[in-house]
Amino acid sequence: MALWIIARVTFLEAARRKILWTALLAAAAFLALFATGMHYQVRDAHFTRVPPVLRYQILGSILQIGFYAIDLLAVLMTVLTSVDTLSGEIASATIHAIATKPIHRSQLLLGKWLGFAAMIAVYVALVFCGVLSVGYFIAGVRLPGALEGASLIYLECLVVLTATFLFGTWFSTLTNGVIVLGMHGLAFIGGWLEQIGTVTQSDRLVTLGILSSIIMPSESVWRRASYVMQSTAARSLDLSPFATRSAPSGVMMAYAVFYLLVALFAALHHFRNRDL
Amino acid sequence: MSPEEPLPPTDHLAIETHGLRKVFGSKVAVRGLSLEVRRGEIFGFLGPNGAGKSTSIKMLLGLVKPTSGHAQILDQPFSSVEVRRKIGFLPEDFRFYDWLTATELLALHGRLCGLTPAQLRDRVPAFLDLVGLTAHRDRRLRGFSKGMLQRIGLAQALIHGPELVFLDEPTSGLDPMGRRLVRDIIRDQRKRGATVFLNSHLLSEVEITCDTVVFIKQGEVIGSRDLHSSPDGEVHVYVRAHNLRQEILPALSQWTTSAELAGETLTISTRSIDALPQILRFLVSAGVDVFEFTPRRFSLEESFLKIMGEDQGL
Numbered sequence: 001m002a003l004w005i006i007a008r009v010t011f012l013e014a015a016r017r018k019i020l021w022t023a024l025l026a027a028a029a030f031l032a033l034f035a036t037g038m039h040y041q042v043r044d045a046h047f048t049r050v051p052p053v054l055r056y057q058i059l060g061s062i063l064q065i066g067f068y069a070i071d072l073l074a075v076l077m078t079v080l081t082s083v084d085t086l087s088g089e090i091a092s093a094t095i096h097a098i099a100t101k102p103i104h105r106s107q108l109l110l111g112k113w114l115g116f117a118a119m120i121a122v123y124v125a126l127v128f129c130g131v132l133s134v135g136y137f138i139a140g141v142r143l144p145g146a147l148e149g150a151s152l153i154y155l156e157c158l159v160v161l162t163a164t165f166l167f168g169t170w171f172s173t174l175t176n177g178v179i180v181l182g183m184h185g186l187a188f189i190g191g192w193l194e195q196i197g198t199v200t201q202s203d204r205l206v207t208l209g210i211l212s213s214i215i216m217p218s219e220s221v222w223r224r225a226s227y228v229m230q231s232t233a234a235r236s237l238d239l240s241p242f243a244t245r246s247a248p249s250g251v252m253m254a255y256a257v258f259y260l261l262v263a264l265f266a267a268l269h270h271f272r273n274r275d276l
Numbered sequence: 277m278s279p280e281e282p283l284p285p286t287d288h289l290a291i292e293t294h295g296l297r298k299v300f301g302s303k304v305a306v307r308g309l310s311l312e313v314r315r316g317e318i319f320g321f322l323g324p325n326g327a328g329k330s331t332s333i334k335m336l337l338g339l340v341k342p343t344s345g346h347a348q349i350l351d352q353p354f355s356s357v358e359v360r361r362k363i364g365f366l367p368e369d370f371r372f373y374d375w376l377t378a379t380e381l382l383a384l385h386g387r388l389c390g391l392t393p394a395q396l397r398d399r400v401p402a403f404l405d406l407v408g409l410t411a412h413r414d415r416r417l418r419g420f421s422k423g424m425l426q427r428i429g430l431a432q433a434l435i436h437g438p439e440l441v442f443l444d445e446p447t448s449g450l451d452p453m454g455r456r457l458v459r460d461i462i463r464d465q466r467k468r469g470a471t472v473f474l475n476s477h478l479l480s481e482v483e484i485t486c487d488t489v490v491f492i493k494q495g496e497v498i499g500s501r502d503l504h505s506s507p508d509g510e511v512h513v514y515v516r517a518h519n520l521r522q523e524i525l526p527a528l529s530q531w532t533t534s535a536e537l538a539g540e541t542l543t544i545s546t547r548s549i550d551a552l553p554q555i556l557r558f559l560v561s562a563g564v565d566v567f568e569f570t571p572r573r574f575s576l577e578e579s580f581l582k583i584m585g586e587d588q589g590l
Contacts, residue, residue, distance in 0.1 A: 005384070005388055012375075093371070096334075096337075096365070097365070097370065097372055097432065099338075099339060100360060101388040101389060103357065104357055275334075
Protein backbone atom coordinates (compact mmCIF):
# COMPACT_ATOMS: atom_id res chain seq x y z
CA MET A 1 0.00 0.00 0.00
CA ALA A 2 2.72 2.48 1.08
CA LEU A 3 4.67 1.49 -2.03
CA TRP A 4 1.84 2.62 -4.30
CA ILE A 5 1.30 5.83 -2.33
CA ILE A 6 4.98 6.71 -2.86
CA ALA A 7 4.83 5.63 -6.53
CA ARG A 8 1.79 7.83 -7.13
CA VAL A 9 3.22 10.92 -5.44
CA THR A 10 6.55 10.40 -7.25
CA PHE A 11 4.76 10.16 -10.60
CA LEU A 12 2.92 13.39 -9.84
CA GLU A 13 6.14 15.00 -8.61
CA ALA A 14 8.04 13.90 -11.73
CA ALA A 15 5.21 15.05 -13.99
CA ARG A 16 5.53 18.54 -12.49
CA ARG A 17 9.23 18.83 -13.24
CA LYS A 18 10.07 21.54 -15.72
CA ILE A 19 12.65 19.25 -17.27
CA LEU A 20 9.91 16.79 -18.31
CA TRP A 21 7.93 19.52 -20.02
CA THR A 22 11.11 20.88 -21.58
CA ALA A 23 11.92 17.39 -22.88
CA LEU A 24 8.38 17.07 -24.24
CA LEU A 25 8.67 20.46 -25.93
CA ALA A 26 12.05 19.47 -27.35
CA ALA A 27 10.51 16.22 -28.62
CA ALA A 28 7.57 18.13 -30.14
CA ALA A 29 9.95 20.59 -31.84
CA PHE A 30 12.05 17.72 -33.13
CA LEU A 31 8.98 15.86 -34.42
CA ALA A 32 7.75 19.00 -36.22
CA LEU A 33 11.14 19.42 -37.89
CA PHE A 34 11.39 15.74 -38.65
CA ALA A 35 7.88 15.60 -40.11
CA THR A 36 8.58 18.65 -42.28
CA GLY A 37 11.86 17.16 -43.51
CA MET A 38 10.19 13.82 -44.23
CA HIS A 39 7.33 15.59 -46.03
CA TYR A 40 9.71 17.36 -48.43
CA GLN A 41 11.90 14.28 -48.87
CA VAL A 42 8.90 12.20 -49.94
CA ARG A 43 7.87 14.84 -52.50
CA ASP A 44 11.38 15.57 -53.78
CA ALA A 45 11.46 15.36 -57.61
CA HIS A 46 14.69 13.38 -57.75
CA PHE A 47 13.63 11.10 -54.96
CA THR A 48 10.37 10.17 -56.73
CA ARG A 49 12.44 8.74 -59.58
CA VAL A 50 14.16 6.26 -57.22
CA PRO A 51 12.69 2.73 -57.55
CA PRO A 52 9.87 2.25 -55.01
CA VAL A 53 11.58 -0.66 -53.18
CA LEU A 54 14.76 1.31 -52.63
CA ARG A 55 12.79 4.48 -51.79
CA TYR A 56 10.90 2.61 -49.08
CA GLN A 57 14.14 1.37 -47.53
CA ILE A 58 15.69 4.86 -47.63
CA LEU A 59 12.68 6.36 -45.87
CA GLY A 60 12.83 3.56 -43.29
CA SER A 61 16.48 4.41 -42.67
CA ILE A 62 15.64 8.09 -42.22
CA LEU A 63 13.14 7.01 -39.58
CA GLN A 64 16.04 5.43 -37.68
CA ILE A 65 17.49 8.92 -37.27
CA GLY A 66 14.20 9.97 -35.71
CA PHE A 67 14.27 7.09 -33.30
CA TYR A 68 17.86 7.81 -32.42
CA ALA A 69 16.98 11.40 -31.55
CA ILE A 70 14.01 10.48 -29.34
CA ASP A 71 16.07 7.75 -27.68
CA LEU A 72 18.70 10.33 -26.72
CA LEU A 73 15.99 12.69 -25.45
CA ALA A 74 14.39 9.90 -23.42
CA VAL A 75 17.71 8.96 -21.80
CA LEU A 76 18.52 12.58 -20.96
CA MET A 77 15.04 13.17 -19.59
CA THR A 78 15.30 10.01 -17.46
CA VAL A 79 18.56 11.14 -15.88
CA LEU A 80 17.65 14.79 -15.41
CA THR A 81 14.25 14.17 -13.81
CA SER A 82 15.38 11.46 -11.42
CA VAL A 83 18.92 12.56 -10.59
CA ASP A 84 18.02 14.37 -7.35
CA THR A 85 15.07 12.31 -6.16
CA LEU A 86 17.17 10.54 -3.52
CA SER A 87 20.31 12.65 -3.07
CA GLY A 88 18.36 15.93 -3.23
CA GLU A 89 15.77 14.85 -0.69
CA ILE A 90 18.47 13.48 1.60
CA ALA A 91 20.49 16.72 1.35
CA SER A 92 17.47 18.93 2.02
CA ALA A 93 16.14 16.60 4.78
CA THR A 94 12.78 16.44 2.95
CA ILE A 95 13.08 12.68 3.19
CA HIS A 96 12.92 12.78 7.02
CA ALA A 97 9.18 13.42 7.05
CA ILE A 98 8.57 10.34 4.88
CA ALA A 99 11.26 7.95 6.14
CA THR A 100 9.91 8.25 9.71
CA LYS A 101 6.49 7.00 8.64
CA PRO A 102 5.60 3.29 9.01
CA ILE A 103 7.17 2.41 5.70
CA HIS A 104 10.20 0.27 4.88
CA ARG A 105 13.02 2.07 3.13
CA SER A 106 12.85 -0.52 0.36
CA GLN A 107 9.20 0.48 -0.21
CA LEU A 108 10.24 4.11 -0.33
CA LEU A 109 12.93 3.48 -2.95
CA LEU A 110 10.87 1.03 -5.00
CA GLY A 111 7.87 3.37 -4.89
CA LYS A 112 9.99 6.20 -6.25
CA TRP A 113 11.47 3.91 -8.90
CA LEU A 114 8.01 2.78 -10.01
CA GLY A 115 6.77 6.39 -10.14
CA PHE A 116 9.61 7.38 -12.45
CA ALA A 117 9.29 4.17 -14.46
CA ALA A 118 5.62 5.00 -15.10
CA MET A 119 6.43 8.58 -16.08
CA ILE A 120 9.18 7.41 -18.46
CA ALA A 121 6.79 4.85 -19.98
CA VAL A 122 4.35 7.63 -20.83
CA TYR A 123 7.16 9.77 -22.28
CA VAL A 124 8.65 6.97 -24.38
CA ALA A 125 5.19 5.93 -25.63
CA LEU A 126 4.36 9.49 -26.67
CA VAL A 127 7.59 10.30 -28.50
CA PHE A 128 7.90 6.83 -30.04
CA CYS A 129 4.35 7.02 -31.39
CA GLY A 130 5.21 10.49 -32.70
CA VAL A 131 8.10 9.21 -34.83
CA LEU A 132 6.11 6.13 -35.84
CA SER A 133 3.22 8.37 -36.97
CA VAL A 134 5.55 10.56 -39.05
CA GLY A 135 6.85 7.42 -40.74
CA TYR A 136 3.41 5.96 -41.35
CA PHE A 137 1.30 8.98 -42.25
CA ILE A 138 3.87 11.03 -44.17
CA ALA A 139 6.24 8.47 -45.64
CA GLY A 140 3.92 5.43 -45.62
CA VAL A 141 6.61 3.35 -43.90
CA ARG A 142 5.57 0.59 -41.59
CA LEU A 143 8.49 -0.55 -39.44
CA PRO A 144 9.00 -4.16 -38.49
CA GLY A 145 9.47 -4.84 -34.78
CA ALA A 146 8.13 -1.44 -33.67
CA LEU A 147 6.72 -2.80 -30.41
CA GLU A 148 9.92 -4.68 -29.63
CA GLY A 149 11.94 -1.59 -30.50
CA ALA A 150 9.83 0.60 -28.20
CA SER A 151 10.16 -1.97 -25.41
CA LEU A 152 13.93 -2.01 -25.81
CA ILE A 153 14.16 1.81 -25.73
CA TYR A 154 12.10 1.67 -22.54
CA LEU A 155 14.44 -1.00 -21.14
CA GLU A 156 17.39 1.27 -21.96
CA CYS A 157 15.75 4.12 -20.02
CA LEU A 158 15.05 1.78 -17.08
CA VAL A 159 18.71 0.71 -17.02
CA VAL A 160 19.74 4.38 -16.93
CA LEU A 161 17.07 5.14 -14.30
CA THR A 162 18.26 2.32 -12.06
CA ALA A 163 21.89 3.41 -12.37
CA THR A 164 20.78 6.94 -11.42
CA PHE A 165 18.98 5.53 -8.35
CA LEU A 166 21.99 3.41 -7.40
CA PHE A 167 24.45 6.29 -7.49
CA GLY A 168 21.84 8.58 -5.90
CA THR A 169 22.03 6.47 -2.75
CA TRP A 170 25.79 7.15 -2.59
CA PHE A 171 26.57 10.52 -4.10
CA SER A 172 25.35 14.10 -4.32
CA THR A 173 23.04 15.13 -7.14
CA LEU A 174 25.77 16.70 -9.26
CA THR A 175 28.21 13.80 -8.86
CA ASN A 176 25.43 11.33 -9.61
CA GLY A 177 24.50 13.15 -12.83
CA VAL A 178 28.12 13.29 -13.97
CA ILE A 179 28.64 9.57 -13.26
CA VAL A 180 25.51 8.32 -15.03
CA LEU A 181 25.82 10.57 -18.08
CA GLY A 182 29.54 9.78 -18.19
CA MET A 183 28.80 6.07 -18.18
CA HIS A 184 26.20 6.46 -20.91
CA GLY A 185 28.75 8.48 -22.93
CA LEU A 186 31.29 5.73 -22.42
CA ALA A 187 28.80 3.15 -23.66
CA PHE A 188 28.02 5.38 -26.67
CA ILE A 189 31.70 5.63 -27.66
CA GLY A 190 32.14 1.91 -26.98
CA GLY A 191 29.20 1.13 -29.26
CA TRP A 192 30.75 3.07 -32.14
CA LEU A 193 34.13 1.43 -31.57
CA GLU A 194 32.42 -1.94 -31.76
CA GLN A 195 30.67 -0.97 -35.02
CA ILE A 196 33.89 0.33 -36.56
CA GLY A 197 35.72 -2.76 -35.33
CA THR A 198 33.15 -4.93 -37.08
CA VAL A 199 33.67 -3.12 -40.38
CA THR A 200 37.48 -3.08 -40.11
CA GLN A 201 37.47 -6.58 -38.63
CA SER A 202 39.43 -5.37 -35.62
CA ASP A 203 38.84 -7.80 -32.75
CA ARG A 204 40.38 -5.41 -30.23
CA LEU A 205 37.90 -2.63 -31.04
CA VAL A 206 35.03 -5.10 -30.83
CA THR A 207 36.29 -6.29 -27.44
CA LEU A 208 36.53 -2.69 -26.22
CA GLY A 209 32.96 -2.11 -27.33
CA ILE A 210 31.75 -5.22 -25.54
CA LEU A 211 33.61 -4.20 -22.38
CA SER A 212 31.95 -0.78 -22.42
CA SER A 213 28.57 -2.50 -22.82
CA ILE A 214 29.31 -4.63 -19.79
CA ILE A 215 30.09 -1.50 -17.75
CA MET A 216 26.94 0.23 -19.02
CA PRO A 217 24.64 -1.74 -21.33
CA SER A 218 22.34 1.16 -22.25
CA GLU A 219 23.83 1.87 -25.69
CA SER A 220 23.83 -1.80 -26.66
CA VAL A 221 20.10 -1.99 -25.84
CA TRP A 222 19.53 0.96 -28.18
CA ARG A 223 21.54 -0.71 -30.94
CA ARG A 224 19.44 -3.83 -30.53
CA ALA A 225 16.28 -1.69 -30.71
CA SER A 226 17.58 -0.03 -33.87
CA TYR A 227 18.40 -3.43 -35.33
CA VAL A 228 14.98 -4.97 -34.73
CA MET A 229 13.29 -1.93 -36.31
CA GLN A 230 15.20 -2.30 -39.58
CA SER A 231 14.14 -4.52 -42.41
CA THR A 232 16.60 -7.12 -43.64
CA ALA A 233 17.08 -5.12 -46.83
CA ALA A 234 17.85 -1.88 -44.95
CA ARG A 235 20.40 -3.69 -42.78
CA SER A 236 22.24 -4.90 -45.84
CA LEU A 237 22.05 -1.52 -47.61
CA ASP A 238 23.75 0.45 -44.79
CA LEU A 239 21.78 3.53 -45.76
CA SER A 240 22.26 5.59 -42.60
CA PRO A 241 25.01 6.09 -40.05
CA PHE A 242 22.61 4.50 -37.57
CA ALA A 243 22.27 1.29 -39.50
CA THR A 244 23.41 -1.40 -37.12
CA ARG A 245 26.25 -3.44 -38.48
CA SER A 246 26.71 -5.62 -35.42
CA ALA A 247 23.56 -6.08 -33.41
CA PRO A 248 24.01 -6.96 -29.74
CA SER A 249 22.78 -10.47 -29.07
CA GLY A 250 19.86 -11.67 -27.00
CA VAL A 251 22.39 -12.62 -24.36
CA MET A 252 23.41 -8.96 -24.10
CA MET A 253 19.72 -8.02 -23.61
CA ALA A 254 19.46 -10.61 -20.86
CA TYR A 255 22.60 -9.09 -19.36
CA ALA A 256 20.97 -5.63 -19.47
CA VAL A 257 17.99 -6.98 -17.51
CA PHE A 258 20.36 -8.71 -15.07
CA TYR A 259 22.36 -5.45 -14.76
CA LEU A 260 19.16 -3.55 -13.98
CA LEU A 261 18.12 -6.05 -11.30
CA VAL A 262 21.57 -6.10 -9.68
CA ALA A 263 21.74 -2.28 -9.70
CA LEU A 264 18.26 -2.08 -8.17
CA PHE A 265 19.15 -4.63 -5.50
CA ALA A 266 22.40 -2.78 -4.71
CA ALA A 267 20.51 0.53 -4.48
CA LEU A 268 17.95 -1.06 -2.12
CA HIS A 269 20.66 -2.61 0.01
CA HIS A 270 22.67 0.60 0.36
CA PHE A 271 19.62 2.81 0.90
CA ARG A 272 18.33 0.47 3.62
CA ASN A 273 21.59 0.69 5.52
CA ARG A 274 22.72 4.27 5.05
CA ASP A 275 22.13 7.17 7.44
CA LEU A 276 19.62 9.76 6.32
CA MET B 277 -11.15 11.03 16.10
CA SER B 278 -10.74 14.60 17.25
CA PRO B 279 -7.25 15.99 17.89
CA GLU B 280 -7.80 15.56 21.66
CA GLU B 281 -9.05 11.97 21.78
CA PRO B 282 -7.37 10.32 24.81
CA LEU B 283 -5.01 7.37 24.66
CA PRO B 284 -5.41 4.40 26.99
CA PRO B 285 -3.40 4.96 30.20
CA THR B 286 -0.22 2.94 30.73
CA ASP B 287 2.65 2.87 33.20
CA HIS B 288 5.37 1.75 30.82
CA LEU B 289 8.24 3.81 29.56
CA ALA B 290 7.83 5.53 26.23
CA ILE B 291 11.58 5.58 25.50
CA GLU B 292 14.39 3.63 27.08
CA THR B 293 17.94 3.81 25.73
CA HIS B 294 21.15 2.17 26.92
CA GLY B 295 24.55 3.37 25.76
CA LEU B 296 23.36 4.55 22.39
CA ARG B 297 26.48 5.57 20.51
CA LYS B 298 27.14 6.98 17.06
CA VAL B 299 30.50 7.52 15.44
CA PHE B 300 30.90 9.22 12.06
CA GLY B 301 34.37 8.31 10.82
CA SER B 302 36.66 9.48 13.63
CA LYS B 303 34.09 11.87 15.14
CA VAL B 304 32.03 10.67 18.08
CA ALA B 305 28.64 12.36 17.67
CA VAL B 306 26.88 10.54 20.53
CA ARG B 307 29.11 9.02 23.20
CA GLY B 308 26.62 6.85 25.03
CA LEU B 309 23.07 8.02 25.47
CA SER B 310 21.15 6.39 28.31
CA LEU B 311 17.80 7.86 29.25
CA GLU B 312 14.26 6.98 30.23
CA VAL B 313 11.16 8.86 29.19
CA ARG B 314 7.95 8.05 31.02
CA ARG B 315 4.74 7.66 29.06
CA GLY B 316 2.54 10.71 29.11
CA GLU B 317 5.22 13.22 30.06
CA ILE B 318 6.53 16.23 28.20
CA PHE B 319 10.24 15.60 28.00
CA GLY B 320 12.75 18.34 27.22
CA PHE B 321 16.01 17.40 25.52
CA LEU B 322 18.50 20.19 26.04
CA GLY B 323 22.07 20.79 25.07
CA PRO B 324 24.35 23.23 23.30
CA ASN B 325 24.99 23.16 19.56
CA GLY B 326 26.95 20.08 18.58
CA ALA B 327 25.92 18.16 21.72
CA GLY B 328 24.52 15.29 19.67
CA LYS B 329 20.83 16.09 20.09
CA SER B 330 19.85 15.86 16.43
CA THR B 331 21.83 12.65 15.92
CA SER B 332 20.21 11.16 19.03
CA ILE B 333 16.73 11.99 17.74
CA LYS B 334 17.59 10.62 14.31
CA MET B 335 18.76 7.37 15.91
CA LEU B 336 15.54 7.04 17.90
CA LEU B 337 13.55 7.61 14.71
CA GLY B 338 15.53 5.09 12.67
CA LEU B 339 17.03 7.70 10.34
CA VAL B 340 20.56 7.07 11.60
CA LYS B 341 21.84 3.65 12.59
CA PRO B 342 23.66 3.60 15.95
CA THR B 343 27.21 2.28 16.10
CA SER B 344 26.36 0.48 19.33
CA GLY B 345 23.82 0.44 22.15
CA HIS B 346 20.13 -0.33 22.09
CA ALA B 347 16.81 1.33 22.66
CA GLN B 348 13.14 0.52 23.08
CA ILE B 349 10.31 2.76 22.03
CA LEU B 350 6.78 2.05 23.28
CA ASP B 351 7.95 -1.42 24.35
CA GLN B 352 9.18 -2.30 20.87
CA PRO B 353 12.67 -2.29 19.35
CA PHE B 354 13.32 1.21 18.08
CA SER B 355 14.25 -0.08 14.63
CA SER B 356 10.78 -1.59 14.15
CA VAL B 357 8.82 -0.07 11.30
CA GLU B 358 5.53 -0.94 13.01
CA VAL B 359 6.31 1.23 16.04
CA ARG B 360 6.44 4.26 13.76
CA ARG B 361 2.68 3.94 13.32
CA LYS B 362 2.51 5.26 16.89
CA ILE B 363 5.12 7.98 16.42
CA GLY B 364 4.80 11.50 15.07
CA PHE B 365 7.77 13.63 14.06
CA LEU B 366 8.14 17.29 13.28
CA PRO B 367 11.63 17.80 11.81
CA GLU B 368 13.47 21.05 12.34
CA ASP B 369 12.74 23.33 9.37
CA PHE B 370 9.96 21.12 8.03
CA ARG B 371 9.82 21.08 4.25
CA PHE B 372 8.10 18.93 1.68
CA TYR B 373 7.02 18.84 -1.96
CA ASP B 374 6.00 22.44 -2.46
CA TRP B 375 3.49 21.67 -5.20
CA LEU B 376 1.20 19.93 -2.71
CA THR B 377 -1.60 21.90 -1.07
CA ALA B 378 -1.94 21.83 2.72
CA THR B 379 -4.88 19.44 2.40
CA GLU B 380 -3.01 17.12 0.03
CA LEU B 381 0.02 17.05 2.31
CA LEU B 382 -2.01 16.01 5.34
CA ALA B 383 -3.90 13.40 3.31
CA LEU B 384 -0.63 11.95 2.01
CA HIS B 385 0.95 11.69 5.45
CA GLY B 386 -2.28 10.33 6.91
CA ARG B 387 -2.45 7.63 4.24
CA LEU B 388 1.17 6.67 4.90
CA CYS B 389 0.25 6.25 8.56
CA GLY B 390 -2.58 3.91 7.61
CA LEU B 391 -5.59 6.20 7.99
CA THR B 392 -8.66 5.22 5.99
CA PRO B 393 -10.35 7.63 3.54
CA ALA B 394 -13.20 8.07 6.04
CA GLN B 395 -10.76 8.98 8.81
CA LEU B 396 -8.95 11.39 6.51
CA ARG B 397 -12.23 13.15 5.68
CA ASP B 398 -12.67 13.90 9.38
CA ARG B 399 -9.12 14.51 10.45
CA VAL B 400 -7.66 16.62 7.66
CA PRO B 401 -10.04 19.57 8.24
CA ALA B 402 -9.81 19.09 12.03
CA PHE B 403 -6.01 19.30 12.06
CA LEU B 404 -5.90 22.17 9.58
CA ASP B 405 -8.19 23.96 12.01
CA LEU B 406 -6.02 22.96 14.96
CA VAL B 407 -2.94 24.64 13.49
CA GLY B 408 -4.87 27.62 12.17
CA LEU B 409 -4.48 26.89 8.46
CA THR B 410 -8.10 26.27 7.43
CA ALA B 411 -8.08 29.43 5.31
CA HIS B 412 -5.01 28.13 3.47
CA ARG B 413 -6.17 24.53 2.98
CA ASP B 414 -6.07 24.71 -0.83
CA ARG B 415 -2.90 26.77 -1.09
CA ARG B 416 0.33 25.18 -2.31
CA LEU B 417 3.20 24.90 0.15
CA ARG B 418 5.47 26.95 -2.11
CA GLY B 419 3.50 30.02 -1.01
CA PHE B 420 3.83 29.21 2.70
CA SER B 421 5.98 31.21 5.10
CA LYS B 422 8.40 29.42 7.43
CA GLY B 423 5.91 29.70 10.27
CA MET B 424 3.11 28.23 8.14
CA LEU B 425 5.36 25.33 7.16
CA GLN B 426 6.06 24.67 10.84
CA ARG B 427 2.33 24.63 11.51
CA ILE B 428 1.51 22.21 8.70
CA GLY B 429 4.51 20.13 9.77
CA LEU B 430 3.06 19.94 13.25
CA ALA B 431 -0.29 18.84 11.84
CA GLN B 432 1.31 16.02 9.79
CA ALA B 433 3.12 14.85 12.92
CA LEU B 434 -0.13 14.57 14.87
CA ILE B 435 -2.78 13.58 12.31
CA HIS B 436 -2.66 9.85 13.09
CA GLY B 437 -2.98 10.37 16.87
CA PRO B 438 0.52 9.17 17.78
CA GLU B 439 1.39 7.93 21.27
CA LEU B 440 4.83 9.53 21.07
CA VAL B 441 5.61 12.82 19.34
CA PHE B 442 9.11 14.07 18.56
CA LEU B 443 9.23 17.82 18.08
CA ASP B 444 12.55 19.19 16.87
CA GLU B 445 12.65 22.96 17.41
CA PRO B 446 8.88 23.27 16.88
CA THR B 447 8.75 26.99 17.59
CA SER B 448 11.60 28.10 15.36
CA GLY B 449 10.23 30.51 12.79
CA LEU B 450 7.01 31.06 14.71
CA ASP B 451 5.69 34.39 15.93
CA PRO B 452 4.49 34.74 19.57
CA MET B 453 0.96 33.60 18.63
CA GLY B 454 2.40 30.59 16.85
CA ARG B 455 4.57 29.73 19.86
CA ARG B 456 1.55 29.91 22.11
CA LEU B 457 -0.36 27.67 19.73
CA VAL B 458 2.44 25.09 19.86
CA ARG B 459 2.47 25.30 23.65
CA ASP B 460 -1.28 24.71 23.76
CA ILE B 461 -1.03 21.80 21.33
CA ILE B 462 1.73 20.20 23.42
CA ARG B 463 -0.46 20.51 26.52
CA ASP B 464 -3.36 18.94 24.60
CA GLN B 465 -1.08 16.04 23.77
CA ARG B 466 -0.33 15.56 27.45
CA LYS B 467 -4.05 15.70 28.26
CA ARG B 468 -4.80 12.89 25.84
CA GLY B 469 -1.94 10.85 27.32
CA ALA B 470 0.66 11.19 24.58
CA THR B 471 4.36 11.53 25.30
CA VAL B 472 6.15 14.52 23.81
CA PHE B 473 9.91 14.53 23.23
CA LEU B 474 10.82 18.17 22.77
CA ASN B 475 14.10 19.52 21.48
CA SER B 476 14.23 23.29 21.72
CA HIS B 477 16.70 26.06 22.29
CA LEU B 478 13.98 28.29 23.69
CA LEU B 479 14.52 27.42 27.36
CA SER B 480 11.73 29.70 28.54
CA GLU B 481 9.32 27.70 26.37
CA VAL B 482 10.70 24.42 27.65
CA GLU B 483 10.44 25.61 31.25
CA ILE B 484 6.73 26.31 31.05
CA THR B 485 5.91 23.29 28.90
CA CYS B 486 7.99 20.32 30.05
CA ASP B 487 7.67 17.99 33.02
CA THR B 488 11.24 16.77 32.90
CA VAL B 489 14.38 17.91 31.13
CA VAL B 490 17.71 16.25 30.56
CA PHE B 491 20.91 18.07 29.70
CA ILE B 492 23.09 16.46 27.08
CA LYS B 493 26.69 17.28 26.29
CA GLN B 494 29.04 15.50 23.92
CA GLY B 495 26.42 12.85 23.40
CA GLU B 496 25.89 11.98 27.04
CA VAL B 497 23.28 12.89 29.60
CA ILE B 498 25.05 15.03 32.19
CA GLY B 499 22.09 16.12 34.28
CA SER B 500 18.34 16.18 34.58
CA ARG B 501 15.72 18.24 36.28
CA ASP B 502 12.12 17.56 37.22
CA LEU B 503 10.38 20.84 36.58
CA HIS B 504 7.27 20.10 38.66
CA SER B 505 8.03 17.87 41.59
CA SER B 506 11.22 19.34 42.99
CA PRO B 507 10.27 22.07 45.47
CA ASP B 508 13.55 21.37 47.21
CA GLY B 509 15.57 22.46 44.22
CA GLU B 510 18.45 24.85 44.70
CA VAL B 511 17.39 28.36 45.72
CA HIS B 512 19.31 31.60 45.34
CA VAL B 513 18.80 34.30 47.99
CA TYR B 514 19.68 37.91 47.50
CA VAL B 515 20.27 39.76 50.77
CA ARG B 516 20.77 43.55 51.16
CA ALA B 517 21.74 44.56 54.66
CA HIS B 518 23.97 46.67 56.94
CA ASN B 519 26.63 45.16 59.21
CA LEU B 520 27.39 42.23 56.92
CA ARG B 521 30.80 40.78 57.88
CA GLN B 522 33.06 37.99 56.58
CA GLU B 523 32.98 36.32 60.04
CA ILE B 524 29.34 35.26 59.67
CA LEU B 525 29.95 33.32 56.43
CA PRO B 526 31.43 30.15 58.04
CA ALA B 527 28.39 29.86 60.30
CA LEU B 528 26.06 30.20 57.31
CA SER B 529 27.69 27.23 55.60
CA GLN B 530 25.58 24.79 57.64
CA TRP B 531 22.61 25.84 55.45
CA THR B 532 24.22 27.19 52.29
CA THR B 533 26.13 25.71 49.38
CA SER B 534 27.72 29.03 48.49
CA ALA B 535 27.87 32.54 49.92
CA GLU B 536 29.31 35.66 48.35
CA LEU B 537 29.68 38.97 50.17
CA ALA B 538 30.12 42.26 48.28
CA GLY B 539 29.69 45.38 50.43
CA GLU B 540 26.08 45.50 51.59
CA THR B 541 25.05 42.63 49.34
CA LEU B 542 25.14 38.96 50.23
CA THR B 543 24.23 36.27 47.68
CA ILE B 544 23.73 32.79 49.04
CA SER B 545 22.57 29.48 47.60
CA THR B 546 20.78 26.78 49.54
CA ARG B 547 19.44 23.38 48.58
CA SER B 548 16.21 23.67 50.56
CA ILE B 549 13.69 26.42 50.79
CA ASP B 550 12.98 25.20 54.37
CA ALA B 551 16.32 26.63 55.49
CA LEU B 552 15.36 30.21 54.66
CA PRO B 553 13.66 31.11 58.02
CA GLN B 554 16.66 29.74 59.94
CA ILE B 555 19.10 31.73 57.79
CA LEU B 556 17.08 34.92 58.30
CA ARG B 557 16.87 34.33 62.11
CA PHE B 558 20.64 33.71 62.22
CA LEU B 559 21.42 36.94 60.35
CA VAL B 560 19.18 39.03 62.62
CA SER B 561 20.63 37.38 65.76
CA ALA B 562 24.14 38.16 64.45
CA GLY B 563 23.28 41.86 64.44
CA VAL B 564 22.75 42.22 60.69
CA ASP B 565 20.13 44.85 59.71
CA VAL B 566 18.27 43.16 56.85
CA PHE B 567 16.56 45.44 54.30
CA GLU B 568 15.90 42.86 51.61
CA PHE B 569 15.79 39.05 51.65
CA THR B 570 14.67 37.72 48.24
CA PRO B 571 14.66 34.00 47.46
CA ARG B 572 14.85 33.13 43.76
CA ARG B 573 14.75 29.68 42.25
CA PHE B 574 17.28 28.79 39.54
CA SER B 575 15.70 29.37 36.15
CA LEU B 576 16.12 26.64 33.58
CA GLU B 577 18.51 28.88 31.74
CA GLU B 578 20.67 29.29 34.84
CA SER B 579 20.58 25.54 35.42
CA PHE B 580 21.52 25.01 31.80
CA LEU B 581 24.47 27.41 31.96
CA LYS B 582 25.61 26.03 35.29
CA ILE B 583 25.52 22.43 34.08
CA MET B 584 27.02 23.12 30.67
CA GLY B 585 29.75 25.41 31.97
CA GLU B 586 31.43 28.18 30.01
CA ASP B 587 30.95 28.39 26.26
CA GLN B 588 34.02 26.68 24.82
CA GLY B 589 33.26 27.83 21.31
CA LEU B 590 32.18 25.57 18.48
